[in-house]
Amino acid sequence: MAAERVGPIPLEFRLCSACGIPIYVHVFLVGFFVWRLSDEEAAAKRSQGLPNYRKATEIALTCSISFVILFLTVLIHELGHCAGAKLVGGRVSRILLWPLGGLAFCSSGGGAKGDLLVALAGPLTHAPQYLAWLSLYRLAVHSQEELGSWAPTVRGLCHGAMHLQIILVVFNLLVPVYPLDCSQVIISLCRLCGASQRSAAYFMVALSLLCMAVLLASMVGALHLPVLVFVFGHLVRVAASLVENPCPVAAV
Numbered sequence: 001m002a003a004e005r006v007g008p009i010p011l012e013f014r015l016c017s018a019c020g021i022p023i024y025v026h027v028f029l030v031g032f033f034v035w036r037l038s039d040e041e042a043a044a045k046r047s048q049g050l051p052n053y054r055k056a057t058e059i060a061l062t063c064s065i066s067f068v069i070l071f072l073t074v075l076i077h078e079l080g081h082c083a084g085a086k087l088v089g090g091r092v093s094r095i096l097l098w099p100l101g102g103l104a105f106c107s108s109g110g111g112a113k114g115d116l117l118v119a120l121a122g123p124l125t126h127a128p129q130y131l132a133w134l135s136l137y138r139l140a141v142h143s144q145e146e147l148g149s150w151a152p153t154v155r156g157l158c159h160g161a162m163h164l165q166i167i168l169v170v171f172n173l174l175v176p177v178y179p180l181d182c183s184q185v186i187i188s189l190c191r192l193c194g195a196s197q198r199s200a201a202y203f204m205v206a207l208s209l210l211c212m213a214v215l216l217a218s219m220v221g222a223l224h225l226p227v228l229v230f231v232f233g234h235l236v237r238v239a240a241s242l243v244e245n246p247c248p249v250a251a252v
């Protein structure tokens with residue numbers, strides 16, 4: 001997500017800098033990781049009865065690596081927004097990572113084309129990330145003997161990372177709710193079609209409220225969405241097939 005707000009958010013702390021951009025992390029993200037780790041360990045303990053320290057260590061390691069993968073994936077996504085902003089001569093302030101994802105505090109400088117490029121630059125980073133994880137997956141498949149008992153874990157982590165790229169692209173580009181990237185794309189397209197900034201913003205607010213109402217109605221069972229379910233079902237099937245068959249060229 002890209003945002004223009006610059007003011008500090010309570011309970012955030014500066015972690016490091018990347019490409020000269022300050023990276024902030026919210027305390028709730030650390031809490032989320034601790035909760036996930038304890039939840040995974042508790043689930044394993046429930047299913048196995050007596051404590052198994054080797055398994056507990058394996059779960060802790062896998063959970064930590066998965067968290068690092070998620071952290072880096074979102075960070076690269078936000079750096080993509082910042083790179084897009086710099087490319088069109090805009091302003092980049094900082095990046096915040098929190099439990100709901102990431103926020104890149106940057107702006108394009110005001111032009112609709114620039115805003116569109118900044119909005120698309122984040123999701124575009126998932127294509128090279130997907131290819132990188134696909135290469136690692138293939139490497140893990142060809143190095144099964146060297147990896148030994150860790151081979152399934154490494155393959156699983158690569159699978160998960162590839163799946164994550166697809167989910168983030170679908171979520172960011174197909175859900176028209178502010179402040180997801182899709183909303184900025186729609187606002188930019190409206191402006192490119194001649195609408196004023198104010199009209200495009202009002203349209204996006206109305207669309208966001210409509211989408212949230214429809215999704216909430218669907219969640220409580222008040223509304224069935226066969227078309228939406230079909231589209232998302234198809235996307236999930238495509239994502240699943242990509243994950244199940246990560247070497248489509250070889251398969252052909």
Ligand SMILES: [Zn+2]
Nearest residue numbers: 001002122181
């Ligand atoms: Zn984004």
